[in-house]
Amino acid sequence: MSKFEALAGNEAVATAMRQINPDVVAAYPITPQTSTVQKFADFVADGLVDTEFVTVESEHSAMSACVGASAAGARVMTATSANGLALMWEIVYIAASNRCPIAMSLVNRALSAPINIHCDHSDVMGMRDSGWIILFSENGQEAYDNLFQAVRIGEHPDVLLPVAVCQDGFITSHGMERVEIYDDADVKEFVGEYRPQWSLLDLENPKTYGPLDFYDYYYEHKRQQVEAMEHAQQVIVDVAEEFNKKFNRNYGLFERYRLEDAEVAVVAANSTAGTAKVVVDQLRDEGLKVGLLKPRVFRPFPAKELASALSHLKAVAVMDRSISFGAMDNAGPLFLELAAALALHGVQVPMADYVYGLGGRDISPGEIESVYRDMLRVAEGGQVERMVTYLSVRE
Amino acid sequence: MEPKGWRDIPIGGMILEAGNSVEYLTGGWRAFRPVFGEADCIHCMQCWLFCPDSSILVDPENEKMIGFDLEHCKGCGICAAICPVNAKVIRKAGEELARDDARLCIRIVEEGKFQE
C-alpha cells in the first residue's frame, strides 16, 4: 500500500534511492543537492540499505568512483548540482561513452560566476551533448517517479546509458509537498535486479574498459552511442507504460496541458510548468484558448513528436531558464532546439523565446500571463516583435 | 585485418579478450635493442620484473632468463639500467661504460647498426 508523506523534493529522491537500494553511491555535497545525500547517508548509517557509500573528496572523484563501480557491475547512483556537475564534466562524458547506466539526481542550480546557489537550468544545459539521458521533473513526486524509471531505462540492454533526473533547486528540492510513496516491495519489483552484461568483476570473462582509440575506431564507438539514444526513446515510453500499470501515474515524452484545442501555448520545463498550469486555467476561464507543453524527456530530444504536438498552434512561446551565450540571438537552448525541430519538420508556427528565472529569480503567474498575452497578439496576425525577451531583467 | 563497422565491435570501446595487447606488435617502434654481452646472466629476473612491455623471455620450468621478445620490445633500456650484473661490470671497470660495451650482461645497441 502506498502512503502519502510530507516530503521536500530532495527527501523524496532520497527515499527513492533507499527503495532502489543501489550497490554503490559515491557523492559529494553541494547546495541544493546536499540534503538528498545527507538523508541517504542516514539510511546507510541506520542499516536500511545495503549500499556501499563512498565519501569522496570532490565531484570529479564522485563520478569517477561511480564509473568504476558501474563498470564493475554495480547499480550506481549519485547526486549533484551546478558547479559540482561542472567539476565532474570530463567524467560525465566518460560515464556515457563507457556505457555506464548511472542514475543521477541533478538538482538544477545556476552555474557560477557570480556564485549563485539558486535555481536555473544552466547546469543541465551544459551536459546536453554528453550522451546522458535527461529527464525533467515538475515537482518532488515526478523526481521520485522519474528516478525509478531512470534505473530501468539506463540499464536496458539496448540503452546502457547514464540518466540524469532534474528538478528545480530550492523551489522543489526544498519545498515540502504531498508525495505518494510506494510500497518498498512494489518498487523493488519494478526496478528489478541489475544484470550487467560486461562486468569487470566477471572474472570468467576478463575485459578492459576505457582503452585508447585512434581515428580508426573512435567514430564507430560514437555511432554506437547514437544507436543507444535512438533506442532510448522507445524504451522510455515502454518503461513509462509499465510504471503506469503498476503505480497508476502516466508519464510520456512530454505532457500536454489543455494543449489539444489551444491556439497559443507556452513550453516550460520543471517547476515553472506548474505555475504556468495555474495561468492556463485562469486564462481559460476568460475564454482564451491557451495551453502548455511541458517537456519531460530532453535527451533524447523527441523532435518529431514535439513538432507534431505544436503544429496546430498559432503561436508558441518557449520559456528558457538559461542562456546559450553567443548562440543565435543569445537565445536559450530549449528554444534553439525546438525551433530547429519545428523548422525541419515543416511546422511553421511563429515562435519566441522568453528567458526567465536566472539565478533563481522568481517567475510569477503575472509574468507568465504576459507571455501568453504576447502570443495571443501574435496569433491575431501580429508579428513576433523580439525573438528573445529577457523577462524581468532590470535594464 | 579489415576494419570492422560499428555494429561488429563491442560497445564503448570495451576490449573483451584478456591480454590481447600481445597482438599489437610494437617491436617496430625501437630505435635501440637489448642484446646479451659477455658477462654471465645470474637469472635474478630483475629485467623481467621491470620490463614495461613484458618483453623479457623466461623459461619458467628452469627458472632462467633466456632472451628478449623482439616483436614487442620497444628498446627503452630499463632492463640494462636495472641489471645488477651490469652494475657490477661498470663498478669493476672503474669508469662510465658505453651502453653497448661488450663486457656488459645486457647491452643496448642502436637498431640498424647492430650486426649479430
Add this chain to the structure above:
Amino acid sequence: MAELIEIRWHGRGGQGVVTAGKLLAETAMGTGQYFQAFPDYGPERMGAPIRAFTRLSSKPITIHSQIGEPNVVLVLDPTLLGTVPVAEGLREDGILLVNTSMSPGEVRKITGFHTGKAFTVDASHIAIEEMGREITNTPMLGAFARATGLFNIEELAEQLRAWFGKKISAEAIESNVRAMRRAAEEVQQG
C-alpha cells in the same frame, strides 16, 4: 478550506520558523489538505532575518512561484517590527499575527497594516514560562489556529506529538502542547 491560502512567516534563523511551516504542512496533510512549505534562502546563519512560506488548499497545488500577496503573515520575532516590512503585500482582508507584548493597535501603527485583522500574543513569554526556552513556533501555531480558524488545537497537538515523536521527551512535548493551548487562549485581536 478555501481554494488557496498563502502564509508568510517572519523570524530569525534558529527560531524554528521553517519547522513551524513544516508542522503546519504536516497537519494539513493529516486533515487531507494539500500544502506546500518552503523557505526563502538568504544568508544562512543564526539571527539573520528569514522568511518561510506555506500554501494550504483543498485542491492540488501546482504553483511554484514565491508568495507576494499572502493571506496571513506571522511574525515570530518582535524585534523584526520596524526593521523588516513584515506587512508588505499582505492582502487587504488578510490576517497579521505577531509575537509581542504590544497591543494589536500598536502593531498596526508600526507595520502600517490598517485593514484586515491583527492579532498579538506574547508567545515568547508563554514559551519561557511553559517550556523554559524562547522557542516561539509552537505557541504561535496555537495562536494561528485560533486567529484563522483553519485548524483546531487538537489536530495541531496530535501532529506535534507525531512530529517530535522520540526526538524530545514526553514532558517536553506536552510543554509544547500546553504553550500552544495557552497562546490560543491569550491571543488578542485588535
